[in-house]
Amino acid sequence: MTTSWFAIILTSIAALALTLLPLPATMQLHNPQWLLLTIIFWSLYRPAQAGMIYAWIAGLMLDVATNGLLGLNALLFTMTAFLVLSLRQRLGVAPLLSQALLIAGFTLVYLMVALWVEGVATDLVSMATYLSRALSNLAAWPVVFFLLSRLARISER
Amino acid sequence: MALFDSHRPGFNLLLVLVVISIALMSLDRIGTRWVSQLDQGLGGATDGIVKAIHQPVVVSRGIGQWFVERRELHAEVDRLRDENTLLRGQMQQFVALQREVDELRAMLNGEASAIPGVLLARRVGHPPSLQGNLFTIGRGHGDDVRPGDPVIDAHGVVGQILRSTRSGATVIQLTSRDHMLSVLLGDTGRTALLRGTGNRQMIAERVPERTTIEPGDLLTTSGIDTAFPRGYPVARVTSIEMDEAQGFIRLIAEPVADLERLDHVLVITEAPDAPDDSGSESDTALEQPAITPPADSAADESTPPDATPATGATDDD
Incomplete structure (x- = not known):
């Protein structure tokens, strides 16, 4: 079962357009997150095609379109897609109502992470230095692993 | 059936994407040049979408204008002409004032303001x-x-x-x-x-x-x-x-x-x-x-x- 990429991309663009539709401010707040729902659907039923990279790209497009913090929705969409993909076998056969309830649950998680990121967003500048530390830890780990495993083996004797 | 393939999401992929997202967010906060270039590049596509969904509004406005009566149009033109004359008259005064201000400012600290x-x-x-x-x-x-x-x-x-x-x-x-x-x-x-x-x-x-x-x-x-x-x-x-x-x-x-x-x-x-x-x-x-x-x-x-x-x-x- 493969859906053509055309359909996936077209539905994503349509969902993005629905999100961008100008509405009165009060209705804007209650507008469903069409793009997120589209992504959940595709990762639920066509996981081979629309996985986390697709979710990331879609989130980035939403960030650009809404002038948000670049990468915020990309992060959240990727994490939602990850959740959906890990729960896919249970979620895919669940009745529609429990699917909807679970998606409401996802949305609450999404909201909490979004609020948290908004909160630390002012510290993101200092986050960049931590990021470089993460990368240097990544590079240093093989060295530490090699040295300490040698040491452990020697001290065993 | 696709449901029974596990399609376990790759944890490495998730981590890489998360790190890239956080990097993007912090670089966006700092205001790095290539992040803003990426923003502007992708923005071209999304602006197109925004324009497309605004087309109905533009078209309906155009149709509305089509049916505006000729008399109203003439009244509008007359009003605008009057306003234009008035503004031009005031503008002449402002040009003189501007020159005066420039001279005074030049005497003060050597900075003149051109009309932008x-x-x-x-x-x-x-x-x-x-x-x-x-x-x-x-x-x-x-x-x-x-x-x-x-x-x-x-x-x-x-x-x-x-x-x-x-x-x-x-x-x-x-x-x-x-x-x-x-x-x-x-x-x-x-x-x-x-x-x-x-x-x-x-x-x-x-x-x-x-x-x-x-x-x-x-x-x-x-x-x-x-x-x-x-x-x-x-x-x-x-x-x-x-x-x-x-x-x-x-x-x-x-x-x-x-x-x-x-x-x-x-x-x-x-x-x-x-x-x-x-x-x-x-x-x-x-x-x-x-x-x-x-x-x-x-x-x-x-x-x-x-x-x-x-x-x-x-x-x-």
Whole structure:
């Protein structure tokens, strides 16, 4: 079962357009997150095609379109897609109502992470230095692993 | 059936994407050049979508105009002609005044203000955001509209260009919580930083108590932030709050621009008061909009250093 990429991309663009539709401010707040729902659907039923990279790209497009913090929705969409993909076998056969309830649950998680990121967003500048530390830890780990495993083996004797 | 393939999501992929997202967010916060290029590049596509979904509105407006009666059109033309004559008459007076001001200013500190290059732009829509203080206009890079350019309307300052793509640009209104600009307080000669609050009110804090200002006074751009040229009306003081313990007052002001009914705006594409001697430096300063993140610590990343600290700006005379 493969859906053509055309359909996936077209539905994503349509969902993005629905999100961008100008509405009165009060209705804007209650507008469903069409793009997120589209992504959940595709990762639920066509996981081979629309996985986390697709979710990331879609989130980035939403960030650009809404002038948000670049990468915020990309992060959240990727994490939602990850959740959906890990729960896919249970979620895919669940009745529609429990699917909807679970998606409401996802949305609450999404909201909490979004609020948290908004909160630390002012510290993101200092986050960049931590990021470089993460990368240097990544590079240093093989060295530490090699040295300490040698040491452990020697001290065993 | 696809349901029984596990399609376990790769944890490594998740981690890589998360790290890339966080890197993007922090680089976006810092304002790195290639992140803004990425933003502008992708923005071209999304602006296209925004324009496409606004087409029905444009078309219906066009059809509506088709049925406007000829008599009404003539009345409109007459009215506009009268207004044009009136404005031209006033303009002559202003040209003389401008020359006089330039001469006086040249005597004071050798700086004259040319009439800036402005560009008429039409509002095409607004991107959805919770604050609702953004809107998009139909002019972009192609018309030399750059991030940081001031935007005004017939009454006063509207805001600044936040992001521009090839054919469109996003404007942040000065009432946004993320916007701040330096203003002159009436004719006192003092300056203060005027901060948006997200609704119609704007706040200038830490104004010295002895400043003689009262409700109704006009706040104009001071020009020392180099983002806005000097002398444009910004807001009118509506109330003054005392802070007796500190010896400062706080001004509440409302913008003079007609932000509720913006249809056409003017973009000032070249700032006449920008310092000429440091060419490259002023370019980089103009590329960054004078937008400050909520934290005070990061307030100096985009505005030039001489305008940033609120106390420094208010106490400098």
